[in-house]
Amino acid sequence: DIQMTQSPSTLSASLGDRVTITCRASQSITTWLAWYQQKPGKAPKVLIYKASTLESGVPSRFSGSGSGTEFTLTINSLQPDDFATYYCQQYNSYPRTFGQGTKVEIK
């Protein structure tokens, strides 16, 4: 199974900050990676797929990069609506696996 490791687990940031979350895969997944945002009590929402493609309707302050085993999700100019938990997910192979999540908190 491919293990997905996110860092950090928690991130404290202020409005307007640039935030970067890292996701590492235990083996190469080329660019078969998605990023999701989840708020408490709500279903996840996809932000990015194929490592760097922004899903329709997602603000352009979100961006993704990387390939192989190392990936990043960047949020430029953090907005109030961005305080949430973020998950990466590989879809290179079964079983599909998620990272453990990164909670973005208000500093």
Next chain:
Amino acid sequence: EVQLVESGGGLVQPGGSLRLACAASGFTFSTYSMIWVRQAPGKGLEWVSTITGGSDIPYYADSVKGRFTVSRDSAKNSLFLQMDSLRAEDTAVYYCARGRDSSGWNDHWGQGTPVTVSS
């Protein structure tokens, strides 16, 4: 508009069974892969099962293989998850989701249905 609505969750004793359903609308259900993902209280997301679009090939996480069965009724635009031999560690909110790019990533999710396994 794509809509996914789960139902069937509830309280069940260890060793019991439960059948979850996901009613889909707003898209050609039979052509899309459908996915079940769960989230235990206070924990992260865990992929449970996928049923592919068209060929209806099922895939399962090792943690549920042999106990859970995914199926779909395309005439009724419904996805199902039959859960047998339930354990305390199956307690979670169960989400259904629509798959994209060969059931890779999930573009639409239901609101989730809670399952509690406890005596």
